[in-house]
Amino acid sequence: MSTATSKKTKTQGTSARQIETLEQVVIRFAGDSGDGMQLAGTQFTTASAVLGNDVSTFPDFPAEIRAPAGTLGGVSGFQINFGSRPIYTPGDRVDALVAMNPAALKVCVKDLAPGGALVVNSDEFTPANLAKAKYEENPLETGELSAYRVYKVPITTQTLASVKETGLSQKVAERCRNFYALGVVYWLYDRPLDVTHRWINTKFAKIPAVAEANVRALQAGYNFGETAEMFTVRYQVGKANLRPGRYRNLTGNQATAFGLLAAAQLAKKPLFYGSYPITPASEILHELTLLKNFDVRTFQAEDEIAAYAAVVGAAFAGCIAATGTSGPGMALKQEGIGLGVMTELPTVIVNVQRGGPSTGLPTKTEQSDLWQAILGRNGDCPLPVLATRSPAECFWRAIEAVRIAVKYMTPVVLLSDGYLAQGSEPWRIPEDGELAPIEIEHASDPTDFAPYRRDERGSRPWAIPGTPGLQHRVGGLEKLEEVGTVSYDPLNHERMTEQRLRKVANVLADVPDQDVFGRESGKLLLVSWGGTFGAVRTAVERAYEAGCDVAHAHLTWLNPFPRNLGEVLRSYERVLVCELNAGQLLLLLRAAYLVDAEGFTKIQGKPFMISEITDKIDEILGGK
């Protein structure tokens, strides 16, 4: 997909090599989990971002904590998609693969595009390593890699030679291999070295020999590209048209943590975050617990149930209160969320979805908690649900979730997923005044106070302990309208149920109308939500640019649905709902709007590939 618009431009430089300009490239660094591939990947990302490319990345860690070195289970990868056009996903097919050992090659080569560049550390293709990777013969010699441009680089020996003068032991010196490999790739894609130099010198300021060795290895790799007559082409990727501002990279979970913190700061309140460790949501807890000088109170509870129960208590006492979890933890929290709905206290539940049911696929992504979020409790138990579409967007959606929670006095579910949580992309740092304050007015007047008297939005007052004269009791039993005492009156229950439903429906006042990319009406509308945005939007953009009668509506709000959504769905002959589950949004849309929408689903623990969506569009439109 990357080289579709490449063109040969000119020759330049001392090496007089061809330079090709590309719009977009996907590269992956892969090696043993001890090879520093995540570091190489993040350095490449920063260098590309500083150069002005748009970037999206995805780390792929081994599932095992400490898999044996050199084995297939121990392969760690980091994929970067960078380009001069908008980048929405970490990319499908890899254009350039760096494989530090046979295992990395075996695991990753299937993702390498035909004709793609394959840089291997030839030193590591020893009989022992080949056996660990379950290669019977050396793939560098069998011809099985003939579909690729294979560059056999003796990375280990070259690295050792380049850092010899620093006097480091062989073991320490070998750890510089990732920088050597990075240097080669920097040369290949014409990246500057200075950003990484600065990083190395800061990181290893206290061990100058190691800093020196890494700088030398990086330079040596770069020089290898320049001098070895191995690479016939060099590539350039131009600046993307990004919104001006200051940027940094964030993973989805980091962005969620920052968003929750920002919301608490905007509300001038402490943030209480109660959580229980669970993959892939734990990083939110890790991030927030560092922020104690922001009055962030993190609580690692004894279980998922307690984590949310504590959040309800903290909300009652006046904190901005949130929890984060994933599928099985969400299931455990549902009783508590029912209490949150009944007591009408503002809380946020971040569900970083993973493959289910049950323990399912903890490290793999899925969108199969939509029903659980909207419908998963006893009783008629409505709450607002929204989903984030990209890693950086987690920041904004987290703030929105808090804003809605306190405005409507309700639990709010924010759906993220494992793919967004671990993936990263540039995040434009908000400028002064860009973040609007979150106004909170606690009840304070004891005259005629009624804890369940609703305002025009349907929200009840937030009266917190410590406020004289407003003592009141809340709980899971049905409440008497306005008064808030226990009531078993049948008609009161019906009225209160309606009031709770209406309140959540009133959130529509804060839900923007559904926007559509592409044609406003026509043959085919693709509908998506959450982390599938990137793949679907990229595929639709390409099809649209190629003249297809296609459009894309990506939903942020899942409950309530945007006011005009029915109208949007009815404007197309066919509606295709793309999601990583067996058809959860599809059912909700069909039920809500009586439209004959079709599902396009994938339940493999993996995100959509752009090509899968493209193929489906082609199949439906017959290429028109």
Add this chain to the structure above:
Amino acid sequence: MATCTDELLTVKDYKSDQSVRWCPGCGDFSILTALQKTLAQRQVPKEQAVFVSGIGCSSRFPYYMDTYGIHGIHGRAPAIATGVKLANPELEVWVITGDGDALSIGGNHFLHMIRRNIGLKIVLFNNRIYGLTKGQVSPTSELGKRTKSTPFGSIENPVHAVSVALGAEVTFVARVIYNDPKMLQEVLERAAAHRGTAFVEVYQDCAVYNHEAFSYLTDRQTRDDNVLYLRHGEPMVFGKNRDKGIRHNGLNIEVVMLDDGVSEDELLRHDEHCENPSLAFQLSRMHYPEMPTPLGVFRDVEKPVYEEMMMDQLRQTSDKLGAGTLESLFAAGDTWTVA
């Protein structure tokens, strides 16, 4: 905790406008009164107190207090109360629970609340039966107990709340009985004043489903021979004629008659403040009918308190780094500018 008010708060001030709905003769009434007296005695401003409960007869308690309150979900009161306390450590937070609520469905939360030593005051109403659901066996029901769910007798060993609490390193633990209002109030006041987790088990009579389960401790004829009142610093003497005592025999404890040539010097002396919880644990293992039932404070020690440590960490980090600003946080790490 008292603030300057014109008038002193009385028991009446802590009563809500809700009529109390427990069965006539229920042991819960006396606990309600004792807690209202405790708050009045300590002049706790009504808005500073929060009562958090789970599910069960006892858990209706918060509705009857004119304070802040949460009637939570089954077993989760400790976790809800933890959130309240950490959000505002100034509040006086009470957890009201029962034997099923705390020791069955809420066992996990009970354990962890205690081992954190968070400043919550837990009152466990133990009537050894499920009352609200109309008479099933509870985790504290005795082996062989016949109930609606165990018509042939319970085949489960009961759990002993004080033993569990001690196993979880509780810093204050006491047991009282519902029909001794004076002792009830005394112990509740001490629990309220304790720094850290204070746990009070109240033996309480269910007039409908387990009536007179504690008659061996309440009957005037047998009471004194079946109760060992724990008094700090005093030898462990009990009995109607104060002629029986508790002493160590090897690793075990035994009942001895004081007229057998055994003097008080040989008896165990109660030490609430003993760091080592072993003796307190042994006392918690004394069960009717083999042994007298200890009532009073088993253990009262000082340990670091969760919410104080939490606030210390917040303060120390702010002192070291200064109060955080979003600008500096966002700008930390590798950033770049797109013009």
